[in-house]
Amino acid sequence: MKSSFYNTPGKHSGLLAWVLSTDHKRIGLLYLSCMTVFFLTGMTLGLLMRLELIAPGRTLMAASTYNALFTLHGVIMIFLFIIPGIPAALGNFMLPLQIGAQDVSFPRLNLLSWWFYITGAAVAITSLFTGGGAPDTGWTFYVPYSIRTGTNVSLAVFGVFLMGISSTLTGLNFVTTIHRLRAPGMSWFRMPLFVWSIYATGWVQLLATPVIAITLLMLMAERFFGVGFFDPAKGGDPILFEHLFWIYSHPAVYIMILPAMGAVSEIIPVFARRTIFGYKAIAFSSLGIALFGYLVWGHHMFTSGMSDEARMIFSLLTFLVAVPSGIKVFNWVASMYKGSIRLDTPFLYVMAFIFLFSIGGLTGLVQGALATNVHVHGTYFIVAHFHYVMFGGTAFAFFASLHYWFPKMSGRMYHEGRARVAALVLFVGFNTLYFPMFILGWQGMPRRYYDYLPQYQTGHVIATIGSWVLATGILLMVYNLLRSLKDGEKAGDNPWGGTTLEWKTTSPPPAENFEKIPEVTTGPYNYK
Amino acid sequence: MNEQDKHIVPTKTFVSVWIVLLMLTAVTVTVAKADLGAFSTFTAIMIASIKAGFVLWYFMHLKYEKRLLKLLLLVPIITLAVIIGLTFVDVWYR
Incomplete structure (x- = not known):
């Protein structure tokens, strides 16, 4: 490893060389390491919840503890892991490399974003141990309960507010970078599709995140000063909170899934040795999803008392x-047609992604239809759907891209055998854990309940066993990657035969990414 | 806007915009007293938007900016208008 960004001397040394670095690659890895810790924490909370639910009645913890656990699991997984997820960690590392730039447009702002993120996380975690104890509202902070509860909602909400600033600034930075810093010759339609997805995501981050910031400030004003935005006794409207919350939080699910779709669009051509089918369709469907994503938030509120119209x-x-999402799925599958497919770990995860995301997406339509929504609203069906799209979708694509870009980021290759076993265990565990939830929900098991009737026990037991399998898979994957950091084989500059620009520099890349800024003369997936 | 092409706006313009803003405030107060039913909020938002437009256009010198900046400003405004509009589909018909 000579002259990589790891060993380029900077102003500081030790830990400071990381937390004060403006190098996009170091910042990306900062996000990645923090997110891994948060993800494993969130996973542990999930395991504890599943263990509690293995039998009706009290098994492990009190009901109030359970309420705090599912709130915490949601807040950690949503705001600390999956929203920054792919864009802030892998996007930070790969975006400038993929467009042939030396860094992002505003490197200092990039570092500031990380500081906002980690401060927000610290504040949110502090809220667990101070004031009235851990919040128990669920990650959605719905009024009126979030105003009346004695738990420490205010501090948690402030933490989320800070993370929102981080997300907005990251979006601004990436949009500007993509507009201004593309290498000579890289026209819009020569950009890798991951860059297109980060671009669409950036706009959503920029235009939607301020709404949650305002909403959370309104909630604080309500809690501290009793202003009455949401209190009917003072002329307010509790449904207004749901509107405002979902005006952000629905586009936010596209902040989570769009970069995942972008990563999948990167991996498929490389491992199928085929140029992507329908490049423009995939690029524009990212923008289409970002655009329509703003207009659908009301489907979270079908049973809240909105007007019929x-x-x-x-x-x-x-x-x-669903149309642009369908366009993507068909194009991915068509890209594999007549390819010479290599079943390496990134591709295995991508196959799992397409399968799980399709189930998640189609069950989303079950909830989008008004009549069936009334039946499944607030049940385990929602929990299953959500985990299929977010975990089966985003997180599996995250794992795929982690393996795909691991040699570029570390300069070493992970252990392929172990990685495949982990992928298989993860896939089996995932379906064992979450598929029974569809059935439980259809049968009427409400979400967020601490206790249940005996007829639901079979489903809960299967799901709990699935959670152990899933956790085993995750631990094996994390162990494999961490161990390969130390004793993995040296990877060449381009172990997969990729054609995008990040594979044209050394692994790991030098401090300013390229010896010489590359000239782009062709499209990104130059296979056949 | 560059330092070179600073526009000297006559005080008269500022004063007349100010007067228009005051008049619109008076209209808001008057309209708020009249019972317009479902249209009361809509009217208030429209008047407020016109006022914000005046402030942007004259006081914040949007008038002298390049077309790109004017277009870019439209993006969040349209987003906001659509979001508020869709929310009103709920409130109006509830």
């Missing part, structure tokens, strides 16, 4: 957003 409009719009 609003429900019908939101239901129709929800069906429309």
Whole structure:
């Protein structure tokens, strides 16, 4: 490893060389390491919840502890892991490399974003041990309960507010970088599709995140000063909170899934040795998803007391957003047609992604239809759907890209055998854990309940066993990657035969990415 | 806007915009007293938007900016208008 960014001397040394670095690669790895810790924490909380639910009645913890656990699991997984997830960690590392730039447009702002993120995380975690104890509202902070509860909602909400600033600034930075810093010759339609997805995500981060910031400030004003935005006794409207919350939080699920889709669009051509099918369709469907994603938030509120007209409009719009997602899935599958496919670990995860995301997406339409929504709303069906799209979708794509870019980031190759076993165990564990939840929900098991009737026990036991298998798979994957950092084989500059620009520099890349800024003369996936 | 092409706006313009803003405030107060039913919030938002437009256009010198900046400003405004509009589909018909 000579002259990589790891050993380029900077102003500081030791830990400071990381937490004060403006190098996008170091910042990306900072995010990655923090997120791994948070993810494993969130996973442990999930395991504890599943263990509690293995039998009806009290098994492990008190009901109030359970309420705090699912709130915490949600807040950690959503705000600390999956929203920054692919864009902040892998996007930071790969975006400038993929467009042939030396860094992002605003490197200092990039570092500031990380500081906002980690401060927000620290504040959110502090809220567990101070004031009235850990928040028990669920990650959605719905009023009126979030205003009345004595638990430490205010501090947790402030933590989320800070993380929102981080997300907005990251979006701004990436949009500017993509506009201004592309290498000579890299026109818009020569950009890798991962860059397109980060671009669409950046706009969503920029235009949607301020809404949650305002909403959370309104909640604080309500808690501290009793202003009455959401209190009907003072002329407010509790449904207004749900509107405002989902105006951000629905586009936010596209902040989570779009970069995942981008990563999948990168991996498929490389491992199928085929140029991507429908490049422009995939690029524009990213923008289409970002655009329609703003218009469908009402489908979270079909049973909240909205007007019928609003429900019908939101239901129709929800069906429309399935179109660009479908375009992507068909294009990915078509890209494999007549390819010479290599079944390496990144591709295995991508196959799992397509399968799980399709189940998640199609069950989303079950909830988008008004009549069936009334039946499944607030049940385990929602929990299953959500985990299929977010975990089966985003997190599996995250694992795929982690393996795909691991040699580029570390300069070493992970152990392929162990990685494949981990992928298989993960896939089996995932379905054992979450598929029974569809059935449980359809049968009427409400989500967020601490206790349940005996007829639901079989499903809960299967899911709990699945959670152990899933956790084993994750631990094996993390162990494999960490160990390979130390004693993995040296990877060449381009172990997969990729054609995008990040593979044209050394692994790991030098401090300013390229010896000489590359000239781009062709599209990104130059296979056949 | 560059330092070179600073526009000297006559005080008269500022004063007349100020007067228009005051008049619109008076209209808001008057309209708030009249019972317009479902349209009361809509009217208030429209008047407020016109006022914000005046402030942007004259006080914040949007008038003298390049077309790109004007277009870019439209993006968040349209986003916001669509979001508020869709929310009103709920509130109006509830």
